[in-house]
Amino acid sequence: MKNVKSFRLSLIAVLLFTVLSACGSNSGSHNNGNVAQSSPSASAKVPDPVELLNVSYDPTRELYDEYNKSFAEYWKKETGGTVKIKQSHGGSGKQSRAVIDGLEADVVTLALAYDIDAIASKGLLKTDWQQSFEQNSTPYTSTIVFLVRKGNPKGIKDWGDLLKEGVQVITPSPKTSGGARWNYLAAWGYAAQKNHNDETKIKEFMKQLFHHVPVLDSGARDATNTFVQRQIGDVLLAWENEAYLALKEFGDQYEIVTPSLSILAEPPVAVIDKVVDKKGTRQVAEAYLKFLYTEQGQEIAAKNFYRPRLQSVADKYKKQFPSLNLLTIDKDFGGWQEAQKKHFADGGVFDQIYTPGS
Amino acid sequence: MASKGNKDRVLPGFRLTLGFTVLYLSLIVLIPIAVLALRSGELSAAQWWNTVTTPRVMASYKLSLMTSLFAALANLLIGLLLAWVLVRYRFPGKKMIDGLIDLPFALPTAVAGIALTTIYAPNGWIGSLFQPLGLKIAYSPLGITIALIFIGLPFVVRTVQPVLQDLEADMEEAAVLLGAYRWRSFRKVILPELVPSLLTGFALAFARGIGEYGSVVFISGNMPMKTEITPLLIITKLEQYQYREAAAIAVVLLLISFVLLLLINFVQRWSNRRLHSV
């Protein structure tokens, strides 16, 4: 019996040890995992070198890849400190959920304000977070354009052409994708203008539009993949930056069509108060987002096909970003909370127009 | 339950091993699953029922069940054929084929997913052959079924193979001597013996198919009402911050799987008893 007991003890010891090492190796893994050395466990005092986690949405991968390097250089020059920025990308809604569930993001840079509102509603940052930075905390903007196959074989010029016989439209699902909500609202805005705000006619337009959608991917990047890699569909409704990126990656197989009217897509940024206060990274996190508004930051945004806010940079890239009529979420749709409730919540307009047998 | 008949246990370690088993099982499996039920229980009964029966959710059950069913049926036939050929015939490369059967088991589902999508997409190797015929494979229920056939392939083969091997040759011989024709002897003598293992393999493939996510999500196209499987719907609910709803649907899926599992164990016990009573 003695043997059994000691075996039992050693068993427990082994178990404990493994569990502990699992936790321990977590903090260990970012120590040896990367070039810059990280602070093992976060404490209240400012750690140096400092580590930031930027939780972002899908199409910003290339943008922040470049931006993070510039910011690290800038920070080194300004303060002499070393900053290392980690990135996480995914669908905007998914990312916001992860932050709510405890993913410790110092800053979030998501596709729409609604997703940051959701985080704020859980008390992780103040509810008027959009006042924290200039321009509604949106350092760069974008819009929704059409990506069509080379030569535009179906002759797509504007939203109305999407309903033409035999045209297949690719857009992700507005239920899960931030970009898709911008797509949806832009189309809605066009229909509203054409039909003098007659709601039944607008809904009919939207219903028909979604009849032309053969695949409803869950994220913006998935939709782009479906269009460019799988060769499905005649037109992709996409973020302008995403469309340009596809052009850059796949060369001359596609072209961009700018519709007569679109929406000003505002992907906002925010510091997650609760996380930065706990980790003591507020100063660097705020500097990180402010740097986005500088000439250098704006230049990087423009190079990655986001429309810059700064006039001087905007002028420089004027050719890349044709001007067009842009609706805004706040003026034309009463803000995200309202738009979400009316259109995208369960049982909302999108569910009504996108049901079986319709 | 530990105290009963403890005296006539000669071997040591009963309490220790059972205790550890139950503890570990509780920590890793049971408690987390209980939390799931608890969380979905935060909805009122009516809300709960509404959540798990909306048309979109119902469509996803139907799709998940139908595609898994068809895939399992296909695997039943393919699996029987493969087991038959592997046990009874000799041909070059047999060993390799036999090893390859287990590949879907060892290959990460995400890898399977992107590979299958590449093959069956409209511009893929096989997809492009069917494209002119107007037949869409990827991004349709057919594509999901193909992914599930891949995932479920080993189950039927591996359940039938050992039984087929153990089948007494003389039993068959007797049938032949009695003048039964080959097809008849297969139907009357061999097939009945295989039924329990066929059923088990079928149920395993079916159960696996219902829950499969990684390989399907790439090939399905995720159209609500059309190609949206139930596991994907759970993820979608999660991304819309609807935890309780996600948990509710998960509970339904869990119940389906659990019933299937009980069924499998039942079939196994039934066939064991039948074998032992002979």
Add this chain to the structure above:
Amino acid sequence: MAGIATNPRAGESHADIPKHLTEPRVIRWILIGAALLFVGLIVVLPLITVLSQAFSKGWEAYLTALKEPDALAALRLTLLTAVIAVPLNSLFGLAAAWAITKFQFRGKNVLVTLIDLPFAVSPVISGLIYVLLFGAQGLLGPWLQEHNIHIIFATPGIVLATMFVTFPFVARELIPFMEAQGVEDEEAAVSLGARGWRVFRKVTLPNIKWGLLYGMILCNARAMGEFGAVSVVSGHIRGETNTLPLHIEILYNEYQFAAAFAVASLLMLLAVVTLIVKSVLESRMSGKRYSA
């Protein structure tokens, strides 16, 4: 389930079947042809696809994709996860198999069914349950946050989800194995005065070592390849909480198709090695069976 799905005796070739009991040649070849066609279509074609896509940009691109820091970090995390999950599940498998096969007790069938449960649970759900338990909005979340313990979106969460998914493998492999062996050997050893641990080490272990290894290998393959469950709890922080399958998804989403398939080929290699080791073990096991 795995015990059935990957029966150790599969692949043993049967003694020759007398001529009058086998089918006419034509039928035989038709059946063999059909079988080969199915295996080709279902299994071989995806393999070829992965390889051809992986090398579509040449050797150099292939190697670059594998040497990228994020890929290496993903590889490290995947290995770490397996190194923790597999031994723990093996320990559990041994304990469970011992309790279930060497003793009679009430509720045994329920226990066996419960052990199987993770097989039937959708991987997505296995991730979800840990989010509900350890997430910031979950049951233990607030307490964990207060104490600055990271489970979800960190290595422990990934390990837990992996453990759940691979939970039954070793137990399922060992139970039929140890059942077949009965208890006589151990009882004899005990009557000769051997103590518990010693009985296990000297009598049981040598008998089951191949079965155990076999279960561990399957467990390992699944642990390294799990996608659905891990995807829910990972948080997708680059270079930190991405496992190899998640890294593949990311590359795929970044239009780096060749790189995605290159990393996929790494996992495929693992699968193939697993199968080879498995068939070697099988022949050892069946060899043992006949010599016994």
